[in-house]
Amino acid sequence: MVKSSTMDSSPTTDRQAFASPVARRQRAQLTWSLAGLLWIGGAYVLGLWFQRQQWVTHQFPITILWCILPYLLASHWLYRGAGVPITERGGLLIVTTAMPFLLTPLGFALLQQPYSRGAVVLIYALSLGWFALGERRHRRLHVPRLACLDASVPQRLRSLIGAHAVGLRSVELVPWPGKSRLPLPDLGELDGVVVDAHAARSAERSELLSHLKLGHVRLYSVDALAEMLTGRKMLPSDENELWQLDGNPAYDVVKRVLDVTVVVLSMPVWLPLCLLVALAVRLDSPGPALFSQLRVGLNGRSFRLWKFRSMHHALAPAGASFARQNDPRVTRVGRFIRRSRLDELPQLLNILIGDMSLFGPRPEQSQFVEDFARRIHAYPYRHLVRPGLTGWAQVLQGYAGSDEETAVKLSYDLYYVAHYSAALDLLIAYKTIRVVLGGFGAR
Numbered sequence: 001m002v003k004s005s006t007m008d009s010s011p012t013t014d015r016q017a018f019a020s021p022v023a024r025r026q027r028a029q030l031t032w033s034l035a036g037l038l039w040i041g042g043a044y045v046l047g048l049w050f051q052r053q054q055w056v057t058h059q060f061p062i063t064i065l066w067c068i069l070p071y072l073l074a075s076h077w078l079y080r081g082a083g084v085p086i087t088e089r090g091g092l093l094i095v096t097t098a099m100p101f102l103l104t105p106l107g108f109a110l111l112q113q114p115y116s117r118g119a120v121v122l123i124y125a126l127s128l129g130w131f132a133l134g135e136r137r138h139r140r141l142h143v144p145r146l147a148c149l150d151a152s153v154p155q156r157l158r159s160l161i162g163a164h165a166v167g168l169r170s171v172e173l174v175p176w177p178g179k180s181r182l183p184l185p186d187l188g189e190l191d192g193v194v195v196d197a198h199a200a201r202s203a204e205r206s207e208l209l210s211h212l213k214l215g216h217v218r219l220y221s222v223d224a225l226a227e228m229l230t231g232r233k234m235l236p237s238d239e240n241e242l243w244q245l246d247g248n249p250a251y252d253v254v255k256r257v258l259d260v261t262v263v264v265l266s267m268p269v270w271l272p273l274c275l276l277v278a279l280a281v282r283l284d285s286p287g288p289a290l291f292s293q294l295r296v297g298l299n300g301r302s303f304r305l306w307k308f309r310s311m312h313h314a315l316a317p318a319g320a321s322f323a324r325q326n327d328p329r330v331t332r333v334g335r336f337i338r339r340s341r342l343d344e345l346p347q348l349l350n351i352l353i354g355d356m357s358l359f360g361p362r363p364e365q366s367q368f369v370e371d372f373a374r375r376i377h378a379y380p381y382r383h384l385v386r387p388g389l390t391g392w393a394q395v396l397q398g399y400a401g402s403d404e405e406t407a408v409k410l411s412y413d414l415y416y417v418a419h420y421s422a423a424l425d426l427l428i429a430y431k432t433i434r435v436v437l438g439g440f441g442a443r
Contacts, residue, residue: 020218021144021191021228025082028142032134033075039126040068047119056116063119066108070100071127078131081423085231086139086170088427093135095430096423097128145172145189146220149208150196153222157194160226160234170229181208184215192218194225231396233414235378235407245417247384255425259357263348274345277308277337284333287313290346295363298386302366303355306346310334341436347389359425360388361413372406382413385420392416392424395431 047061077096084092101124108115148154154173173194177185182204187193193212199205212219223234233245278289291309294302311329330338337343350356356363361382364372373379393400393412400409416424 022083060116063116067123073100077423092427095426144191150199194220232411245381285331296369308343357386363387390432
């Protein structure tokens, strides 16, 4: 909790109070993960007892010890994903816990070491239950209470988050305590203060903000709070000329290696599937099986993107245009491959070449990029990373068919550019599978 102070008092450095909700969640995740090592130790002792009773082989307790590695990897990914909106925490927990344990048998195979499948399943189940219990406990005990410095904060916040109003349940907004602002009222039960950057400025307001900063009170803009609740990067106003984003060069290298590895290893699966789809497209309607367009990728460079043709060849659009719902130009096979996303399979070759990644903002047509960049000044920042086969905007918003929807889509893309990591990419992969099975966003 935060502590109030006056200008003539020495500031009290309270690291817990000064920490953001993300830092607090990371601290809680680290503590909970370390505590989980205790029950893994207990499981190892129990495994030794089972071995003495001859209920399991000697590999059972040894495998339990080896499972500390996937447990720590899952813990690390959950730690790195602490900033994911609360509405997506469940999916993040499932995929970041499952993936390390799914890869565990592969690790034993590469090392040519025998192992106990039962022990792997046991530790996975215990890890999932432990992390789920920790998540539930954190949500119950750590609901941030934030005071609104300006009366306009709640209304402006609701206008920004729109359909994500459910995210407001993860924070508690309270009016400014006390009748006057200065001297500072008691803020001991609060976790921070939300400030509307568009509110009128005054000398009194500047003095009040100075008091809050010296008192180590955590300050949030409405835009920053909306980002935490929605997973969208609020677009800057035209007046904010210094607004900018940076990439993640270290993870870019890891990401590129993983892209190539996954595409190459899965080639025996997707190459035959590509041949079948190409044959179906050719038999369904006259024309080539493949269709290509110029798209804009990393650092604004253009490249040729490949897809399976889903429209009648003679009716395919010559220029840039938004896709339409129930478009009569779409063929019977085209409708199926669009819904199942099979029309995107040739882009795996774009990934091998280096034009694209498995995860990232979807590449847009060159003409659209020029138009959007003129109207939305933050638009070029989406090109700080390689465009992806699937992305954060695709799994949360779907297809953008208008300028307004494109602005919302851009806010998701910029959130990815600002926060992309292995944990976020795993969550996108998990949600992409659900999207493909449900057909969300297909046109």
